[in-house]
Amino acid sequence: MAFFIETMLGGLMTGMLYSLVALGFVLIFKASGVFNFAQGAMVLVAALAMARFSEWSNAALGGDSLFLANVIGIVGAGAVMFVVAWAVERFVLRKLVNQEGATLLMVTLGIAYVLEGLGQTFFGSEIYSIDVGMPKDPVIMFEGLFEGGVLINKEDFIAAALAAVLVAGLTVFFQKTAIGRALRAVADDHQAAQSVGIPLNKTWVIVWCVAGLVALVAGIIWGSKMGVQFSLVTVALRALPVVILGGLTSVPGAIVGGLIIGVGEKLSEVYLGPYVGGGIEIWFAYVMALIVLLFRPQGLFGEKIINRV
């Protein structure tokens, strides 16, 4: 029983981190109708910028103040993500107003390659560390209830809590603020939003900045967990079944989808894996998402889109 609880908790905490990355997809899709394939590359660039600015400033400060170095790292990485958002709007999206969704999707693929290449060119392709003081050792709880207790990974727990706070904040931002409503209006119809005075260009910069912020938080958390390196890009791929399952247009969907995928893949690996040779958690997440698609093509929480023809 303790092992089942451990697996469940591990899955929930991992799922929360998937939700965080999935949120980046959902935000940009809700605000611009673009499925942003560059989200993984944004996570990589944000984490690289954070790690390198922090490392350089720590060296410049004589290695005395990790806290100050991290603050400089976060500010520097935030500035980089702002420049990315501005450049994407100025040089890419502005030229593509009212284009087909498929065109915009392909454009984000191109943005992903450019970001991956430029990020590694500027900041390097080695493994870098982010040390924000996350605890690495586990804690054992409920030893009185279960033999051996239940293991909780403190780092995962704190990361999941941070992700939950950010997700909650963004939900409020989207649902309750004027900017959030403007973003949703732009997503529904570019031209209609412009006709009622919503500045399209500014809105896009804002939403890419918010997605950049989400990428930065995800980059710091994942970078702290697994080191800052190219593989962070693949973290975004782990979030794809989450958005398929939760629905591309739903912030709550990203959260619930993340939790379901997180728990589902861990339980499947532990309990089904041994019967089929193991190593199934990655593709099993897609199987779960596909099963949902069979019955609810818009995902669990997505909007049902009906086009008149």
Add this chain to the structure above:
Amino acid sequence: MKFRNLALAAAIASVGLSSAVFSTAAQAQAQDQFFPVLVYRTGAYAANGNPWANGYVDYLKPINAQGGINGVKLTYEECEFGYATDRGVECYERLKGKNATLFQSLSTGVTFALTDKATVDKIPLITAGYGRSESQDGSVFTWNFPLLGSYWVGADVAIQHIGKQEGGLDKLKGKKIALVYHDSPFGKEPIPLLQERAKMHGFELQLLPVAHPGVEQKATWLQIRRDRPDHVLLWGWGVMNSTAIKEAQATGYPREKMLGIWWAGAEPDVKDVGAGAKGYSALTLQHGAEPNSKVVKDMLAMVHDKGQGTGPKEEVGSVLYMRGLISAMLGVEGVRQAQERYGKGKVMTGEQVRWGLENLNLDQGKLDAMGFAGVMRPVQTSCTDHMGSSWVRVHTWDGSKWAFSSDWYQADDKVLRPMVLEAASKYAAEKNLQRRTAEQCAQ
């Protein structure tokens, strides 16, 4: 419009210029020995691929500066394949047309894909520390050279080392050993040897595959926490290794009970984990980090101090830099040996290089003279033994650097040899191949 015309003119000019450069390279190829270099400097495995590639290319530079191999200059060209088998095969196809006379595929998956092709093309494949374990049998695998050691060597020594830690191989009875492996041909390669050893000594072998690239291993390590294996063997590459060590820390599994293969025992695998990896050990492909060796001092003096270093100066002498450097040295010495028979100062063909590789005799005197004293033990190949050596040491991460923690081990030929022969015979039967005879070997 003016800019567009200018850009067009520049593009045409650059195409013309590059044609001129390529034709010069093509002309040069007739007199030069061409070394194709398959690398992965980008992608999920770049952090490990870069130092290997830098060491490989660095080694070739002073050879040329000193006049080449008996006067034959070396040319080389990198091909980026991102550790993807399909792209590795593409690189092979592209570079073999440039008079490639040996390949180092740097991937077990690519080696499997190229084994049949290389036979047709008559190009030797050097797979130092990776590739097909049964390809040690040179009478069947006539073009494969798993020099210095195969994964069966690694697996065999790993069990010997664990046995020693437990107080003898007989003490392994009833123990549980988990293999956490990259779910790929590379990761699966040691399984037959480990199963054989498990039968011999009565330990239980638990197999735990990890999907590429290995960034998510929580479920794997929760199973390890539940099943409490006595030892964990880590057969990973790239980010999988550091993730595994971090998950071991996060689930409280002692790093002292973990032992990695030589591809899971380099600086990129532990640097990011730091003190959390303290006590973690890995096998070495003879060498470890060798910052004080003569060959490293030579590289610094002859390459980096002249501003010709391929990568950062700080990485010279690191584990994977040394692996690349030694791999290049083996190729160079294969060509040099071939020249001894087929003519000094001549460019060798693939078949001639194969003869050189299966008649390598790098004794300790030669190795010491080349600067490898304390780094390597002798390598002697033959027509039937394409591996030439099976020496392994163990090194341990002390929180800031790797340090050797064992004496030399050698794979047990009584275990290895029957398995190699059986697997090679099976391959020969599948492909309808005849073993080379003693007469054919002598040719």
